[in-house]
Amino acid sequence: MMKRLAMVFVGLMLIVGNAWAVPDGIWKNITGAPAYSFYMQTYVGNAMLVIVAPNTETFWVFLDADDNYTNGFSASQDLSGAPNSLSITFTSDGSALANMTLTGQLPATYNLSRNAQAPSTGDSGDAPTLISPADGETIAVPTSASPYSMTWTAVTGAEGYIVQICTDNSCTNVISDDNGDWTSTGTSISLTHATAGFDFYWRVRADLGGGSYSPWSEIRRFHVSSS
Numbered sequence: 001m002m003k004r005l006a007m008v009f010v011g012l013m014l015i016v017g018n019a020w021a022v023p024d025g026i027w028k029n030i031t032g033a034p035a036y037s038f039y040m041q042t043y044v045g046n047a048m049l050v051i052v053a054p055n056t057e058t059f060w061v062f063l064d065a066d067d068n069y070t071n072g073f074s075a076s077q078d079l080s081g082a083p084n085s086l087s088i089t090f091t092s093d094g095s096a097l098a099n100m101t102l103t104g105q106l107p108a109t110y111n112l113s114r115n116a117q118a119p120s121t122g123d124s125g126d127a128p129t130l131i132s133p134a135d136g137e138t139i140a141v142p143t144s145a146s147p148y149s150m151t152w153t154a155v156t157g158a159e160g161y162i163v164q165i166c167t168d169n170s171c172t173n174v175i176s177d178d179n180g181d182w183t184s185t186g187t188s189i190s191l192t193h194a195t196a197g198f199d200f201y202w203r204v205r206a207d208l209g210g211g212s213y214s215p216w217s218e219i220r221r222f223h224v225s226s227s
Contacts, residue, residue, distance in 0.1 A: 127215040128152040128161065128187075128204045133222040140225050147190035150202065155214050158206035160185045162213075165194075166201045171219055175200075183207075197226035 131151040133139050142148040150163065163182035167173045176182075182189050194200060201221050206214035 126155055127217045128155055128206060130202070130204065130217050130220050133220070135220040136222070138223040138225050141196045142191045142194055142224075144192045147192045148194075149188050150191055151188040152204045152217065154187050155206035155208075157208050158214070159209045160207040161187065161204055162207060163189055163204050164202060164216075165191070166203075166219075167198075169201050169219060169221065171201060171203055171216075194224045196224050199223050 129152060131153065133148070133150065139148050140146070152161070155161075161184045163184065164171050164174045165182065167175065199221055200223075201219050203217045203219045205216045208214060
């Protein structure tokens, strides 16, 4: 049976890219996450609840410190700070599954599963360092017969790497390969196609397993020769 806690709202703020300490127990989203983030904390006998959505792939809901399920949370502002009734409700049978419902400006419902062992943060570890191409380097037009090897340094504990190749310097316009995002279990990928005469940008982050990722590397530019 769920325990209802009286909660004091302490803070609500965007925290994309930050890392937070993890209390015992964690819920991991298994259906995807919204592209917004927020932080909140409650104090009831040292109980704490933290929710982090650093990107569309990771959404952590941390349990309170005494390992009881928190029944709900409400705030007088929405995630952009505008007046709104935002509420978050948890329902669970005490097993490994739960539901989370958000109502307000951005309503949504998520199915959650409990992880037996939580990572230390939702966004941890060192970022990879990009090696080649160097920033501003011009490369020959890559082809299947003559691919270009894009390389970076290894990150301790990485199970793989995610690579984004973009058409803008903030990496908001990402180019996918034939199967979606570029991924690698090593520290390189083979680039087999890129339009001649154009600039491209790229970055890499490590997949640390369990829904945890390193920060993104710096974004570097390279140019594909027109000849």
